[in-house]
Amino acid sequence: MASVDVPVALLGYGTVGAAVNRLLTESADDIERATGHRLRLVKALVRDIDKERDYPPAGDVLTTDFREIADDPSIAVVAEVMGGLEPAGTHVLELLRGGKHVVSANKQLIARSGAKLFEAATSTGVQLRFEASVCAAIPVIKVLRESLVVTNVHRVLGIVNGTTNFVLTEMEGGKTYAQALAEAQERGYAEADPTDDVSGADAAAKMAILATVAFKSRFDLADVDYTGITEIDPADVNAARQLDMVIRLVGVAQHLDGHVDVRVHPALVDKQHPLAKVDGAFNAVMLQGDAIREITLEGPGAGGIETASAVIADITTVIGTMRTGFLQNDAAWRVLPKLPPGDNRSPFYFRMSVEDRPGALAQVADELARREISIARLLQHQNGDGAELHVVTHQARQGALEDALVALGELSSVHRRSRPLPVVSDRGVSELGWA
């Protein structure tokens, strides 16, 4: 059968864009054998044509003029790998409205402007695909949309940012936060501005996308409660080690009793739990649902070639499903309410410095018991003339724990207290009936 020639364009030719061209070039024969289509990079939009590049493209591929892509009728598919909200958002909207298929690796754009972009794609009958925007090489969007189409997925739990996981793992090995972050940037894992990685905004955008696809209702970045790793203190890392746990930046999206809760926080993860074994720039996503019980997908969560493999997979799916099927539709078709603030339930860890005298521990236990919070584990260390308490609770309402901590902070016997961190363990999962 004669091969079909498919001219492809890129918006961006940085870490991911150059890797897409490398894979398209080096795997051209494999792609053609598998799909019957010859994918050929014809244009790539950049800011600076003269910049030195890792895998320079041939001839006149690089351009600073978006019109050379938007106005070229021979280009049917464009991969957006430039990042940022603008001008990427305006360009993607124009391409979709102009009848071109778009695949995007840009989680911030999809998480914030997904509704508008899908409306444009639907109106012109083209596809907008975004596998590369979540967990790089891990095909989690495809699994949720296709393989689990009849499964009622009610919980998504995961490590979805490679940079922070790399930093936390390297810190366990003795590197400083700054050294580890600089290495993540050098390896191409971090965003152009790593603030989004370390603040949790990158992971929050990915969890919003996962929640939208898993629960078929739109959640955007503003719906996600998140904190990053910037305030993780060596004392947290040490306390975790003593409790036989590790610190990880964990994303959780839950659909419970008709309400949805999506959050990203540093958490203490039990060393026996699968997420504790996810090291370096790897990501893992655990999907829990009615028929499947639990499926875990793990793999490289950042990096040029890793992300490029998902970009090219999306392009080949586009050419394999043009003008047919349901995958060009927006995944979100219903509206689910958000869980009221404070109603989130989890086991939690916190620590506090108290006076070392009779009754001090009883006061802590009493404030917790009044709010039906039960202590699962307790460590006590002498700390100068006081005592440092490390407390792990059973499942508790976050709002109730926060109230208890405010009340405890007002006691004269309590000198300092940390903010609570959620704890991830198999015990927590089975308590909720998910395993």
Ligand code: NAP
């Ligand atoms: P990058 O290395 O910073 O590359 C960005 C590219 O876009 C550069 O070629 C840049 O041009 C071009 N660009 C940026 N702003 C532009 C503008 N206003 N006009 C024209 N061109 C512009 O970024 P990256 O790491 O490849 O990431 C790209 C996207 O993939 C982001 O959305 C990111 O979140 C996502 N992603 C990255 C990874 C990863 O591991 N790196 C993984 C998954 C998803 P110049 O080269 O001329 O500066």
Ligand code: HSE
């Ligand atoms: N900066 C992101 C990360 C790239 O570290 O996970 C993948 O989206």
